[in-house]
Amino acid sequence: MIDLSVNFAGLKLKNPVILASGVWDLPYTKIIDFKKLGGVIYKGLSLMPREGNPPPRITEIPCGVINSIGLANKGIKVFNREVLPELKELGTEVFLNIFGESIEEFSKISSLIRDVSGIEVNISCPNVEKGGVYFGRDPETAYQVTKAVCENTDLPVIVKLTPAASDIVVVAEACQEAGACAITAVNTFPGLVIDIDSGKPLFERVVGGVSGPAIKPLALYKVYEVSSNVGIPVIGSGGIGNYEDVLEYFFAGATAIQLGSVIFTNPLAPIEIIDNITKYAKEKGYSNLKEIRRCVDG
């Protein structure tokens, strides 16, 4: 029996594979067995409902996608009433990804979160007018947001960072100091697509968030930078498409990983990746993830 479990932030996940925020919702239970997943992070929630951006909201790029969803969601209150009961039945660790346009909003929403394994603080979404990357680029604001969340919850707090910060390590350190118990690195890269028929940006908000295999080496380097300099665990996110990518993230210092856009191209990827990590460990004669990591630590 191979033990893929990981511990961080006082939690034990049955394996390191987590579904990322914003790419899945409850209908995925029709196709994925959620009990097999290490955890899931729900779509970004705000205090009040948000409509999201006008379409088009997504388009393909070579080996990836760019999106401008704009954090469309029902708001925390409707979520607590309508969605949370179903999430609790999934049989996996559930995290809520939260978003606010101000520090007060982050405080308020944090105080309304209950019955989940932890909170992922989104200070890294490029698709909104206020908050989002604007908070995640500045270490001082990142500190204040993290502190506000930590003061309003007893749950473990993970902060999800943007690769657009001029020095991601400094932002990560600020979050650690403010009480974060893990860092997710990274959210989408800000990017642009122009429609050559109109000569104008495809998205009304101009900027979009780039994800998928196209960003993997870029995101991986951010994980390496953060995990080499910061004491708290790092959850890797960005372009992971198969178990080899997961190994790269482990060796770059990630404790666990998130799968995002890959489920668009293969909705069964999360399960296949878990199976393939198990197979890899078996073939190499490892019995747990620590042994896999140790093979590079020497």
Place this chain on the structure above:
Amino acid sequence: MVTFRILPVIENRVLGPYTLLRIKDRNMHKEAKCGQFVMVGFPSSLDPFLLRPLSFLSIAEDSFSLLIKKKGRGTEKLSELSVGDELKILGPLGRYIIPPKSGILIAGGIGIAPLYYQSLWMSHGILFYGAKRKRDILFSKDFESRGFTVKTITEEERGTVADLVRENLEILEGQQIFICGPDAMIKALKDIIGGYTKQAFVYMERRMGCGLGGCKSCAVKTDSGYKLVCQDGPVFPLKEVSYD
């Protein structure tokens, strides 16, 4: 039940300006219902990355067919597939509808595909069908042989499907109407049809990421806020869809 499988192409046929792909599958006819669609992609390829939403054209016991219009790299590649090549298929997806026995179908261009599929569930009706060129008009005889009256119009000769509908307004009275075509056509029809029937429905098309209600990218503006084509649709009441 929604499944994700790798399935082989068993026919690739040029049909007017489009390509008809037939895919071998013994299950789809048991699972799929009227109004639904599939997401289609290339196995072991990260480029093109996304799966494409495509409506069913028809479903048999051993296979289902899709009609493809080349409009980008993905559909270009799809139209070049050979017999024996494989595709990733996710589906059936979307909310199904219960079609009426008889009614009016209004198609623009490639919008004929889902309406053809719907017509297979109906016993008779009227088809208004517009396209750019005469050679783009498909299936007229097929529809007629199944009890449909077919009225066509082409832009190269006379005008758009909206013009055709305007000339035949009295036929619409009290009928259930189903529309599929480009946004400009839907917008024009919304203005024309409103007063003649309360029962008009439209197949909407949007860029999709997941097809499963996960990514919120396939938003359509409605009177009650944004709705998702892959989850709340693809078929919506015409009066709900907002073009303001």
